Amino acid sequence: MSQGATIDLAGKFAAFSDHWRPRVAARLNGQDVRLVKVQGVFPWHSHADAEEMFLVWKGAFRVEFRDRIETLGAGQFIVVPRGVEHRTAADEEAEVLIFEPSEVVNTGDAPASEFTAPQGQTV
Template structure:
């Protein structure tokens, strides 16, 4: 048990759309990800996701609206809701979701599909 410095964790990687697991608790992951550009449309039939912005500006797009988030803001995407995420310029985001969740959800496997077990 020790303090974790999120600035140090985010500084340890540079690639986009490749979440790193910073912590695991109660079957959930705290994943850190750097994003830029737009992620594919997808949903997660069995899991909610929480996105919290650490740095930059981030958005979650739904079929009927776009929600923009600034540092310190978060959104929970309910299970089964189709969405895509993105950022015009690089953003650092924390994702809280069940450990078994694949980042691309029900979308076909692609270059965006990230390994799940990468710890940081």
């Protein structure tokens, strides 16, 4: 991860293969730009103190709320408001950029599990 350098998203995504393990591609203003490959269904959770933005780079991705489901394709994004319970899902592998404060744990208020990613992994 190099500040002030061009980032090749295709190359960065090609550098890892595991699912639900966000990698930090850049940091700015206390925020991380995280890259993640997703497939399957992530646990329900919320983040009391932070919004999350999900931008789909490749594939199809769902953000499920208790009252609706938003389905996104490549080039689309959604902002999940702070404190709103949600889960994410993809039937086939998708590649997603996440924009959120650096201290945010990916599983939010859900109990630690195999979905809880190590903090600060870079790509």
